[in-house]
Amino acid sequence: MSFSKDILKGFVDMHVHAGPSVAARKVDAYDMMELAGEAGYRAFLVKDHYFPTMMGTRMITDHCSKNECQCFGGLALNRSVGLFNVYAVDAACNMGARTIYMPTVSCVNHIAGHSGGHKFVGSGDSSVVDNGIEYVDANGQLHPGAVDVISYIATKHPEVVLCTGHGTAREVDAVVRKAVELGVPKICVNHPHFLVNATYEQMREWADLGAYIELNAAVFSSIAKSGTCSDEMAGKILEIIPTEKIVLDSDLGQKVNVDPITGMLQFINLLADQFGITEEQINLMGKKTPAMLLGLD
Template sequence: MGVLEGKIDLHVHAGPDVRDRKLTAVQLVRKAAQAGMRALLLKNHHTSTVLAAAAIQEQLQDINVFGGLALNESVGGLNPAAVEAALRMGAAEIWFPTLSAENQRRAHGHPGSGIRVSEDDGRLKPEVHEIIRLVAEADAILGTGHLSPQEILKVVAEAHRAGVRRILVTHPEITFIRLPVEVQQELAQLGVLFERCYVRPPLFSADWDELARIIRQVGVKSTVLATDLGQPENPDPITGYKEMLEQLHRRGFNWEELEIMTRLNPAQLLGLD
Protein backbone atom coordinates (compact mmCIF):
# COMPACT_ATOMS: atom_id res chain seq x y z
CA MET A 1 0.00 0.00 0.00
CA GLY A 2 1.37 3.42 -0.97
CA VAL A 3 1.66 6.27 1.50
CA LEU A 4 -1.21 8.10 -0.25
CA GLU A 5 -3.54 5.11 -0.44
CA GLY A 6 -7.05 6.28 0.46
CA LYS A 7 -5.97 9.86 1.13
CA ILE A 8 -8.03 12.93 0.18
CA ASP A 9 -6.86 16.42 -0.80
CA LEU A 10 -9.53 19.13 -0.54
CA HIS A 11 -7.43 21.95 -2.01
CA VAL A 12 -5.60 21.47 -5.30
CA HIS A 13 -5.07 23.77 -8.28
CA ALA A 14 -4.75 22.62 -11.89
CA GLY A 15 -5.09 23.89 -15.43
CA PRO A 16 -6.68 25.31 -17.39
CA ASP A 17 -6.49 28.41 -15.22
CA VAL A 18 -5.86 32.14 -15.46
CA ARG A 19 -2.31 31.56 -14.23
CA ASP A 20 0.07 28.76 -15.14
CA ARG A 21 -0.36 25.50 -13.30
CA LYS A 22 1.97 22.55 -12.82
CA LEU A 23 -0.48 20.02 -14.27
CA THR A 24 -3.77 20.04 -16.10
CA ALA A 25 -6.75 18.81 -14.11
CA VAL A 26 -6.78 15.53 -16.05
CA GLN A 27 -3.05 14.99 -15.46
CA LEU A 28 -3.44 15.72 -11.76
CA VAL A 29 -6.41 13.42 -11.24
CA ARG A 30 -4.67 10.60 -13.13
CA LYS A 31 -1.56 11.00 -11.00
CA ALA A 32 -3.64 11.00 -7.81
CA ALA A 33 -5.51 7.88 -8.92
CA GLN A 34 -2.23 6.11 -9.70
CA ALA A 35 -1.06 6.95 -6.18
CA GLY A 36 -4.19 5.32 -4.77
CA MET A 37 -5.82 8.49 -3.50
CA ARG A 38 -9.53 8.39 -2.75
CA ALA A 39 -10.59 11.90 -3.74
CA LEU A 40 -9.56 15.36 -4.90
CA LEU A 41 -11.41 18.67 -4.68
CA LEU A 42 -10.39 20.97 -7.53
CA LYS A 43 -10.18 24.68 -6.75
CA ASN A 44 -10.01 27.67 -9.08
CA HIS A 45 -10.05 31.30 -7.97
CA HIS A 46 -11.78 32.49 -11.14
CA THR A 47 -14.45 29.98 -12.12
CA SER A 48 -16.46 26.99 -10.95
CA THR A 49 -14.68 23.65 -11.10
CA VAL A 50 -17.90 21.62 -10.97
CA LEU A 51 -18.12 20.97 -14.72
CA ALA A 52 -14.46 19.99 -14.99
CA ALA A 53 -14.77 17.64 -12.03
CA ALA A 54 -17.87 15.96 -13.46
CA ALA A 55 -16.31 15.52 -16.90
CA ILE A 56 -13.11 14.05 -15.47
CA GLN A 57 -15.06 11.81 -13.11
CA GLU A 58 -16.91 10.27 -16.05
CA GLN A 59 -13.60 9.28 -17.63
CA LEU A 60 -11.58 8.37 -14.53
CA GLN A 61 -13.58 6.29 -12.11
CA ASP A 62 -10.84 4.99 -9.80
CA ILE A 63 -10.97 8.20 -7.76
CA ASN A 64 -13.67 10.61 -6.61
CA VAL A 65 -13.40 14.07 -8.17
CA PHE A 66 -15.19 17.09 -6.73
CA GLY A 67 -15.56 20.73 -7.68
CA GLY A 68 -16.59 23.95 -6.02
CA LEU A 69 -16.99 27.68 -6.44
CA ALA A 70 -14.93 30.57 -5.06
CA LEU A 71 -16.94 33.79 -4.74
CA ASN A 72 -14.56 36.18 -6.44
CA GLU A 73 -15.29 39.08 -8.79
CA SER A 74 -15.15 36.89 -11.91
CA VAL A 75 -18.31 35.05 -10.79
CA GLY A 76 -20.08 38.11 -9.44
CA GLY A 77 -18.61 38.09 -5.94
CA LEU A 78 -21.16 37.37 -3.22
CA ASN A 79 -23.58 36.03 -5.79
CA PRO A 80 -26.36 33.76 -4.42
CA ALA A 81 -27.51 32.88 -7.95
CA ALA A 82 -24.07 31.54 -8.84
CA VAL A 83 -23.94 29.64 -5.55
CA GLU A 84 -27.35 28.07 -6.14
CA ALA A 85 -26.40 27.00 -9.66
CA ALA A 86 -23.09 25.50 -8.52
CA LEU A 87 -24.72 23.61 -5.66
CA ARG A 88 -27.48 22.24 -7.89
CA MET A 89 -24.77 20.98 -10.24
CA GLY A 90 -23.02 19.21 -7.38
CA ALA A 91 -20.50 21.65 -5.89
CA ALA A 92 -18.88 20.12 -2.83
CA GLU A 93 -17.59 23.40 -1.39
CA ILE A 94 -18.42 27.08 -1.62
CA TRP A 95 -15.50 29.35 -0.73
CA PHE A 96 -16.03 32.90 0.40
CA PRO A 97 -13.90 35.40 -1.58
CA THR A 98 -10.24 34.54 -2.00
CA LEU A 99 -8.23 36.73 -4.39
CA SER A 100 -11.03 39.31 -4.44
CA ALA A 101 -11.37 39.54 -0.66
CA GLU A 102 -10.74 42.99 0.77
CA ASN A 103 -8.54 41.35 3.41
CA GLN A 104 -6.13 39.99 0.80
CA ARG A 105 -6.25 43.15 -1.31
CA ARG A 106 -5.33 45.22 1.75
CA ALA A 107 -2.46 42.88 2.59
CA HIS A 108 -1.15 43.27 -0.96
CA GLY A 109 -1.20 47.05 -0.78
CA HIS A 110 -4.62 47.79 -2.27
CA PRO A 111 -6.77 49.05 0.64
CA GLY A 112 -10.31 50.11 -0.13
CA SER A 113 -10.84 47.57 -2.89
CA GLY A 114 -12.13 44.06 -2.80
CA ILE A 115 -15.14 42.25 -1.38
CA ARG A 116 -16.30 42.55 2.22
CA VAL A 117 -18.89 40.32 3.86
CA SER A 118 -20.11 43.03 6.24
CA GLU A 119 -21.91 46.34 5.87
CA ASP A 120 -20.33 49.50 7.28
CA ASP A 121 -22.24 48.94 10.54
CA GLY A 122 -20.64 45.52 10.96
CA ARG A 123 -23.67 43.41 10.11
CA LEU A 124 -23.31 40.65 7.53
CA LYS A 125 -24.66 41.60 4.13
CA PRO A 126 -28.03 40.09 3.14
CA GLU A 127 -26.42 38.12 0.32
CA VAL A 128 -24.05 36.49 2.81
CA HIS A 129 -27.02 35.25 4.82
CA GLU A 130 -28.56 33.89 1.61
CA ILE A 131 -25.35 32.14 0.57
CA ILE A 132 -25.03 30.53 3.98
CA ARG A 133 -28.66 29.39 3.80
CA LEU A 134 -28.06 27.78 0.41
CA VAL A 135 -24.95 25.97 1.64
CA ALA A 136 -26.85 24.71 4.68
CA GLU A 137 -29.73 23.43 2.54
CA ALA A 138 -27.33 21.62 0.20
CA ASP A 139 -25.31 20.24 3.13
CA ALA A 140 -22.15 21.35 1.33
CA ILE A 141 -18.84 22.53 2.75
CA LEU A 142 -18.54 26.20 3.62
CA GLY A 143 -14.97 27.42 3.13
CA THR A 144 -13.95 30.74 4.64
CA GLY A 145 -11.64 31.74 1.78
CA HIS A 146 -9.29 34.66 2.37
CA LEU A 147 -11.47 36.60 4.78
CA SER A 148 -9.98 38.41 7.78
CA PRO A 149 -10.11 36.80 11.23
CA GLN A 150 -12.94 39.15 12.21
CA GLU A 151 -14.92 38.22 9.10
CA ILE A 152 -14.28 34.53 9.65
CA LEU A 153 -15.74 34.75 13.14
CA LYS A 154 -18.89 36.46 11.85
CA VAL A 155 -19.39 34.03 8.97
CA VAL A 156 -18.76 30.96 11.11
CA ALA A 157 -21.13 32.18 13.82
CA GLU A 158 -23.91 32.73 11.28
CA ALA A 159 -23.19 29.44 9.52
CA HIS A 160 -23.37 27.59 12.82
CA ARG A 161 -26.65 29.34 13.66
CA ALA A 162 -28.05 28.52 10.21
CA GLY A 163 -27.26 24.83 10.55
CA VAL A 164 -24.26 24.45 8.25
CA ARG A 165 -22.72 21.11 9.29
CA ARG A 166 -19.51 21.28 7.29
CA ILE A 167 -17.41 24.36 8.04
CA LEU A 168 -13.77 24.42 6.96
CA VAL A 169 -11.51 27.38 7.76
CA THR A 170 -9.27 27.88 4.75
CA HIS A 171 -5.52 27.77 5.56
CA PRO A 172 -5.60 29.82 8.82
CA GLU A 173 -1.78 29.99 8.82
CA ILE A 174 -1.49 32.01 5.61
CA THR A 175 0.20 35.36 6.25
CA PHE A 176 -2.82 37.58 5.55
CA ILE A 177 -5.12 35.56 7.84
CA ARG A 178 -3.07 34.25 10.79
CA LEU A 179 -6.09 33.18 12.80
CA PRO A 180 -4.95 33.09 16.46
CA VAL A 181 -4.67 29.64 17.98
CA GLU A 182 -6.96 30.55 20.88
CA VAL A 183 -9.66 31.56 18.38
CA GLN A 184 -9.19 28.29 16.52
CA GLN A 185 -9.58 26.40 19.78
CA GLU A 186 -12.87 28.17 20.46
CA LEU A 187 -14.20 27.46 16.97
CA ALA A 188 -13.14 23.83 17.23
CA GLN A 189 -15.59 23.49 20.11
CA LEU A 190 -18.36 24.25 17.57
CA GLY A 191 -17.20 21.43 15.31
CA VAL A 192 -15.34 23.69 12.89
CA LEU A 193 -12.45 22.07 10.99
CA PHE A 194 -9.20 23.73 9.93
CA GLU A 195 -7.35 23.22 6.66
CA ARG A 196 -3.57 22.91 7.17
CA CYS A 197 -1.63 23.31 3.95
CA TYR A 198 1.80 22.53 2.58
CA VAL A 199 4.33 24.94 4.08
CA ARG A 200 5.39 27.55 1.51
CA PRO A 201 7.39 30.41 3.04
CA PRO A 202 6.96 33.33 2.95
CA LEU A 203 3.28 32.85 2.00
CA PHE A 204 2.57 30.78 5.10
CA SER A 205 3.53 32.18 8.48
CA ALA A 206 4.19 28.76 10.06
CA ASP A 207 7.12 26.48 9.28
CA TRP A 208 6.77 22.72 9.74
CA ASP A 209 7.63 22.88 13.44
CA GLU A 210 5.10 25.64 14.09
CA LEU A 211 2.45 23.87 12.00
CA ALA A 212 2.93 20.74 14.09
CA ARG A 213 2.58 22.76 17.30
CA ILE A 214 -0.62 24.41 16.09
CA ILE A 215 -2.17 21.08 15.15
CA ARG A 216 -1.37 19.74 18.62
CA GLN A 217 -2.85 22.83 20.26
CA VAL A 218 -6.06 22.89 18.23
CA GLY A 219 -6.39 19.14 17.85
CA VAL A 220 -5.92 16.38 15.29
CA LYS A 221 -9.67 15.76 15.24
CA SER A 222 -10.22 19.37 14.10
CA THR A 223 -7.61 19.24 11.35
CA VAL A 224 -7.72 18.45 7.64
CA LEU A 225 -4.45 18.22 5.71
CA ALA A 226 -4.48 19.64 2.18
CA THR A 227 -1.76 20.87 -0.13
CA ASP A 228 -2.98 24.06 -1.90
CA LEU A 229 -0.41 23.09 -4.54
CA GLY A 230 -0.40 23.23 -8.31
CA GLN A 231 1.87 26.26 -8.87
CA PRO A 232 4.66 25.69 -11.43
CA GLU A 233 7.37 26.70 -8.96
CA ASN A 234 6.26 24.24 -6.26
CA PRO A 235 6.02 20.45 -6.01
CA ASP A 236 2.95 18.96 -7.63
CA PRO A 237 0.14 18.13 -5.16
CA ILE A 238 0.95 14.42 -5.07
CA THR A 239 4.63 14.95 -4.28
CA GLY A 240 3.78 17.71 -1.83
CA TYR A 241 1.23 15.59 0.00
CA LYS A 242 3.80 12.85 0.54
CA GLU A 243 6.24 15.41 1.92
CA MET A 244 3.58 16.80 4.29
CA LEU A 245 3.03 13.35 5.76
CA GLU A 246 6.76 12.75 6.11
CA GLN A 247 7.35 16.14 7.76
CA LEU A 248 4.54 15.69 10.29
CA HIS A 249 5.45 12.05 10.98
CA ARG A 250 8.97 13.20 11.85
CA ARG A 251 7.44 15.66 14.29
CA GLY A 252 5.63 13.05 16.29
CA PHE A 253 2.34 12.38 14.51
CA ASN A 254 1.64 8.67 14.31
CA TRP A 255 -0.04 7.05 11.32
CA GLU A 256 -3.38 6.80 13.08
CA GLU A 257 -3.38 10.57 13.65
CA LEU A 258 -2.36 11.21 10.06
CA GLU A 259 -5.23 8.97 8.90
CA ILE A 260 -7.70 11.14 10.81
CA MET A 261 -6.41 14.29 9.11
CA THR A 262 -6.05 12.86 5.60
CA ARG A 263 -8.82 10.27 5.31
CA LEU A 264 -11.47 10.39 8.02
CA ASN A 265 -12.04 14.13 8.42
CA PRO A 266 -12.01 15.01 4.71
CA ALA A 267 -14.21 12.00 3.88
CA GLN A 268 -16.78 13.19 6.40
CA LEU A 269 -16.71 16.69 4.93
CA LEU A 270 -17.35 15.28 1.46
CA GLY A 271 -20.06 12.93 2.69
CA LEU A 272 -18.11 9.87 1.57
CA ASP A 273 -18.38 8.22 5.00
Protein backbone atom coordinates (compact mmCIF):
# COMPACT_ATOMS: atom_id res chain seq x y z
CA MET A 1 0.00 0.00 0.00
CA SER A 2 1.27 3.47 -0.88
CA PHE A 3 0.27 6.59 1.02
CA SER A 4 -0.44 10.00 -0.46
CA LYS A 5 1.13 13.17 0.91
CA ASP A 6 -1.87 13.46 3.24
CA ILE A 7 -0.17 10.95 5.55
CA LEU A 8 2.22 13.77 6.51
CA LYS A 9 -0.51 15.92 8.04
CA GLY A 10 0.33 16.28 11.72
CA PHE A 11 3.85 14.86 11.25
CA VAL A 12 6.58 15.85 13.72
CA ASP A 13 10.09 15.48 12.27
CA MET A 14 12.61 15.53 15.11
CA HIS A 15 15.69 15.44 12.89
CA VAL A 16 16.05 17.97 10.06
CA HIS A 17 19.35 19.41 8.83
CA ALA A 18 18.22 22.80 7.58
CA GLY A 19 20.52 25.77 7.15
CA PRO A 20 22.08 28.19 7.74
CA SER A 21 25.07 25.99 8.53
CA VAL A 22 28.74 25.64 7.72
CA ALA A 23 27.61 22.45 5.97
CA ALA A 24 25.91 22.61 2.57
CA ARG A 25 22.15 22.25 2.98
CA LYS A 26 19.24 21.58 0.64
CA VAL A 27 16.98 24.02 2.49
CA ASP A 28 17.29 26.61 5.20
CA ALA A 29 14.92 26.77 8.15
CA TYR A 30 12.61 29.22 6.36
CA ASP A 31 12.41 26.98 3.29
CA MET A 32 11.68 24.03 5.54
CA MET A 33 8.87 25.92 7.27
CA GLU A 34 7.32 26.69 3.88
CA LEU A 35 7.50 23.04 2.81
CA ALA A 36 6.42 21.66 6.18
CA GLY A 37 3.52 24.06 6.50
CA GLU A 38 2.26 23.20 3.03
CA ALA A 39 2.48 19.48 3.86
CA GLY A 40 0.55 19.97 7.09
CA TYR A 41 3.39 19.21 9.49
CA ARG A 42 2.76 19.95 13.14
CA ALA A 43 6.42 20.62 13.90
CA PHE A 44 10.02 19.93 13.00
CA LEU A 45 13.34 20.28 14.78
CA VAL A 46 16.49 21.67 13.19
CA LYS A 47 19.75 20.00 14.18
CA ASP A 48 23.19 21.41 13.43
CA HIS A 49 26.45 19.68 14.28
CA TYR A 50 28.36 22.91 14.90
CA PHE A 51 26.09 25.55 16.38
CA PRO A 52 22.95 25.85 18.52
CA THR A 53 19.77 26.30 16.51
CA MET A 54 17.24 27.64 19.03
CA MET A 55 17.66 31.32 18.13
CA GLY A 56 16.82 30.88 14.48
CA THR A 57 14.09 28.32 14.97
CA ARG A 58 12.34 30.51 17.54
CA MET A 59 12.24 33.39 15.05
CA ILE A 60 11.00 31.11 12.29
CA THR A 61 8.13 29.94 14.49
CA ASP A 62 7.29 33.43 15.74
CA HIS A 63 7.46 35.25 12.41
CA CYS A 64 7.27 32.74 9.56
CA SER A 65 5.05 29.90 10.76
CA LYS A 66 2.81 28.44 8.09
CA ASN A 67 -0.44 26.69 9.05
CA GLU A 68 0.60 26.79 12.74
CA CYS A 69 3.62 24.54 12.16
CA GLN A 70 6.27 24.97 14.85
CA CYS A 71 10.05 24.88 14.50
CA PHE A 72 12.36 23.84 17.34
CA GLY A 73 16.10 23.65 17.94
CA GLY A 74 18.78 21.99 19.99
CA LEU A 75 22.47 21.79 20.77
CA ALA A 76 25.07 19.19 19.77
CA LEU A 77 28.03 18.89 22.15
CA ASN A 78 30.90 19.04 19.68
CA ARG A 79 34.23 20.91 19.85
CA SER A 80 32.67 24.04 18.36
CA VAL A 81 30.67 24.56 21.58
CA GLY A 82 33.25 23.19 24.02
CA LEU A 83 32.18 19.53 24.11
CA PHE A 84 30.59 18.70 27.50
CA ASN A 85 30.00 22.36 28.28
CA VAL A 86 27.26 22.44 30.89
CA TYR A 87 27.16 26.24 30.67
CA ALA A 88 26.28 26.02 26.98
CA VAL A 89 23.71 23.35 27.81
CA ASP A 90 22.21 25.58 30.49
CA ALA A 91 21.94 28.54 28.11
CA ALA A 92 20.47 26.35 25.37
CA CYS A 93 17.85 24.82 27.64
CA ASN A 94 16.90 28.21 29.04
CA MET A 95 16.43 29.44 25.46
CA GLY A 96 14.06 26.60 24.69
CA ALA A 97 16.24 23.82 23.30
CA ARG A 98 14.22 20.62 22.97
CA THR A 99 17.20 18.32 22.34
CA ILE A 100 20.75 18.01 23.64
CA TYR A 101 23.03 15.66 21.70
CA MET A 102 26.07 13.82 22.92
CA PRO A 103 29.02 14.47 20.54
CA THR A 104 28.43 13.77 16.85
CA VAL A 105 31.12 15.03 14.44
CA SER A 106 33.64 15.28 17.30
CA CYS A 107 33.45 11.57 18.14
CA VAL A 108 36.47 9.46 17.30
CA ASN A 109 33.95 6.93 16.03
CA HIS A 110 32.43 9.45 13.63
CA ILE A 111 35.81 10.67 12.37
CA ALA A 112 37.08 7.12 11.84
CA GLY A 113 33.89 6.21 10.02
CA HIS A 114 34.42 8.98 7.49
CA SER A 115 38.13 8.57 6.84
CA GLY A 116 39.76 7.24 3.70
CA GLY A 117 37.88 9.48 1.30
CA HIS A 118 34.41 8.83 2.75
CA LYS A 119 33.59 12.47 3.52
CA PHE A 120 30.57 13.03 5.73
CA VAL A 121 28.00 14.92 3.65
CA GLY A 122 26.82 16.76 6.75
CA SER A 123 30.21 18.20 7.65
CA GLY A 124 31.41 21.73 7.03
CA ASP A 125 34.76 23.32 6.32
CA SER A 126 37.04 23.88 9.28
CA SER A 127 40.45 25.48 9.63
CA VAL A 128 41.09 23.63 12.89
CA VAL A 129 41.66 19.88 13.10
CA ASP A 130 39.30 17.97 15.38
CA ASN A 131 41.00 14.75 16.51
CA GLY A 132 37.86 13.57 18.22
CA ILE A 133 36.93 12.37 21.67
CA GLU A 134 36.23 8.96 23.12
CA TYR A 135 34.03 9.56 26.15
CA VAL A 136 34.13 6.12 27.75
CA ASP A 137 37.45 5.02 29.23
CA ALA A 138 39.10 1.59 29.23
CA ASN A 139 37.25 0.72 32.43
CA GLY A 140 33.88 1.55 30.93
CA GLN A 141 33.52 4.80 32.87
CA LEU A 142 31.72 7.70 31.25
CA HIS A 143 33.58 11.01 30.87
CA PRO A 144 32.85 13.17 33.96
CA GLY A 145 31.69 16.01 31.72
CA ALA A 146 29.15 13.75 30.07
CA VAL A 147 27.87 12.74 33.50
CA ASP A 148 27.53 16.42 34.43
CA VAL A 149 25.44 17.10 31.32
CA ILE A 150 23.22 14.08 31.91
CA SER A 151 22.76 15.05 35.56
CA TYR A 152 21.90 18.61 34.56
CA ILE A 153 19.16 17.43 32.18
CA ALA A 154 17.78 15.03 34.78
CA THR A 155 17.57 17.64 37.52
CA LYS A 156 17.12 20.99 35.76
CA HIS A 157 15.38 20.31 32.44
CA PRO A 158 13.81 16.84 32.35
CA GLU A 159 11.55 18.01 29.53
CA VAL A 160 14.57 18.08 27.18
CA VAL A 161 15.39 15.02 25.08
CA LEU A 162 18.87 13.57 25.62
CA CYS A 163 20.09 12.25 22.25
CA THR A 164 23.01 9.86 22.07
CA GLY A 165 24.94 11.19 19.05
CA HIS A 166 27.55 9.40 16.96
CA GLY A 167 29.55 7.44 19.52
CA THR A 168 30.26 3.74 19.45
CA ALA A 169 27.70 1.25 20.71
CA ARG A 170 29.80 1.02 23.87
CA GLU A 171 29.63 4.78 24.38
CA VAL A 172 25.92 4.93 23.62
CA ASP A 173 25.29 2.09 26.06
CA ALA A 174 27.10 3.98 28.80
CA VAL A 175 25.08 7.13 28.09
CA VAL A 176 21.75 5.32 28.10
CA ARG A 177 22.50 3.47 31.32
CA LYS A 178 23.75 6.58 33.13
CA ALA A 179 20.75 8.57 31.92
CA VAL A 180 18.37 5.90 33.19
CA GLU A 181 20.26 5.74 36.49
CA LEU A 182 20.06 9.52 36.97
CA GLY A 183 16.42 9.71 35.96
CA VAL A 184 16.42 11.33 32.51
CA PRO A 185 12.88 10.60 31.25
CA LYS A 186 13.44 11.29 27.54
CA ILE A 187 16.30 9.46 25.81
CA CYS A 188 16.60 9.03 22.05
CA VAL A 189 19.20 6.71 20.51
CA ASN A 190 20.26 8.28 17.23
CA HIS A 191 20.43 5.90 14.25
CA PRO A 192 21.91 2.89 16.10
CA HIS A 193 22.00 1.07 12.76
CA PHE A 194 24.29 3.71 11.20
CA LEU A 195 27.78 4.66 12.47
CA VAL A 196 26.96 3.41 15.97
CA ASN A 197 26.78 -0.12 14.55
CA ALA A 198 24.79 -1.46 17.47
CA THR A 199 23.48 -5.00 17.41
CA TYR A 200 19.74 -5.54 17.25
CA GLU A 201 19.97 -7.05 20.72
CA GLN A 202 21.53 -3.83 22.03
CA MET A 203 18.80 -1.76 20.38
CA ARG A 204 16.12 -3.86 22.02
CA GLU A 205 17.86 -3.64 25.38
CA TRP A 206 18.01 0.17 25.17
CA ALA A 207 14.32 0.26 24.27
CA ASP A 208 13.56 -2.02 27.21
CA LEU A 209 15.46 0.40 29.46
CA GLY A 210 13.16 3.18 28.28
CA ALA A 211 15.05 4.81 25.40
CA TYR A 212 13.45 5.59 22.06
CA ILE A 213 15.10 4.20 18.94
CA GLU A 214 15.42 6.47 15.91
CA LEU A 215 14.55 5.14 12.46
CA ASN A 216 15.74 7.80 10.02
CA ALA A 217 15.31 8.03 6.27
CA ALA A 218 18.65 9.62 5.40
CA VAL A 219 20.86 6.62 6.09
CA PHE A 220 19.07 4.25 3.70
CA SER A 221 20.48 3.95 0.19
CA SER A 222 16.99 3.58 -1.29
CA ILE A 223 16.15 7.10 -0.12
CA ALA A 224 19.34 9.14 0.02
CA LYS A 225 22.38 9.36 -2.24
CA SER A 226 24.49 9.48 0.90
CA GLY A 227 22.74 6.50 2.51
CA THR A 228 24.56 3.23 3.11
CA CYS A 229 22.04 1.09 4.99
CA SER A 230 19.94 -1.64 3.40
CA ASP A 231 16.16 -1.69 3.50
CA GLU A 232 16.35 -4.97 5.40
CA MET A 233 17.85 -3.16 8.38
CA ALA A 234 14.72 -1.02 8.65
CA GLY A 235 12.55 -4.11 8.51
CA LYS A 236 14.55 -5.76 11.27
CA ILE A 237 14.22 -2.71 13.53
CA LEU A 238 10.47 -2.66 12.95
CA GLU A 239 10.39 -6.34 13.84
CA ILE A 240 12.34 -6.26 17.10
CA ILE A 241 11.58 -2.81 18.55
CA PRO A 242 8.05 -2.11 19.83
CA THR A 243 6.32 0.49 17.67
CA GLU A 244 5.78 2.73 20.68
CA LYS A 245 9.56 2.94 21.22
CA ILE A 246 10.46 4.00 17.65
CA VAL A 247 10.83 7.58 16.44
CA LEU A 248 10.39 7.94 12.68
CA ASP A 249 12.15 10.96 11.17
CA SER A 250 13.99 12.15 8.08
CA ASP A 251 17.52 13.25 9.14
CA LEU A 252 17.49 14.95 5.72
CA GLY A 253 18.53 18.37 4.49
CA GLN A 254 21.94 17.49 3.05
CA LYS A 255 22.63 19.24 -0.26
CA VAL A 256 23.10 15.98 -2.17
CA ASN A 257 19.81 14.43 -1.04
CA VAL A 258 16.11 15.03 -1.60
CA ASP A 259 14.39 17.58 0.62
CA PRO A 260 13.12 16.34 4.01
CA ILE A 261 9.44 16.32 3.02
CA THR A 262 9.98 14.35 -0.19
CA GLY A 263 12.34 11.93 1.52
CA MET A 264 10.01 11.38 4.46
CA LEU A 265 7.11 10.43 2.21
CA GLN A 266 9.36 8.14 0.17
CA PHE A 267 10.60 6.43 3.32
CA ILE A 268 7.10 5.95 4.72
CA ASN A 269 6.03 4.32 1.48
CA LEU A 270 9.13 2.14 1.40
CA LEU A 271 8.30 0.88 4.90
CA ALA A 272 4.66 0.35 3.94
CA ASP A 273 5.37 -1.41 0.65
CA GLN A 274 8.18 -3.64 1.90
CA PHE A 275 7.27 -4.23 5.54
CA GLY A 276 3.57 -3.49 5.76
CA ILE A 277 3.57 -0.71 8.33
CA THR A 278 0.11 0.70 8.86
CA GLU A 279 -1.26 4.21 9.14
CA GLU A 280 -1.68 3.59 12.86
CA GLN A 281 2.03 2.75 13.20
CA ILE A 282 3.05 5.80 11.17
CA ASN A 283 0.90 8.04 13.33
CA LEU A 284 2.49 6.63 16.47
CA MET A 285 6.13 6.69 15.31
CA GLY A 286 6.01 9.94 13.34
CA LYS A 287 3.37 12.01 15.12
CA LYS A 288 2.33 10.95 18.61
CA THR A 289 5.69 9.83 20.04
CA PRO A 290 7.80 12.74 18.72
CA ALA A 291 5.08 15.19 19.78
CA MET A 292 5.31 13.80 23.29
CA LEU A 293 9.11 13.99 23.28
CA LEU A 294 9.09 17.62 22.14
CA GLY A 295 6.50 18.55 24.74
CA LEU A 296 3.66 19.26 22.32
CA ASP A 297 1.27 16.86 24.07
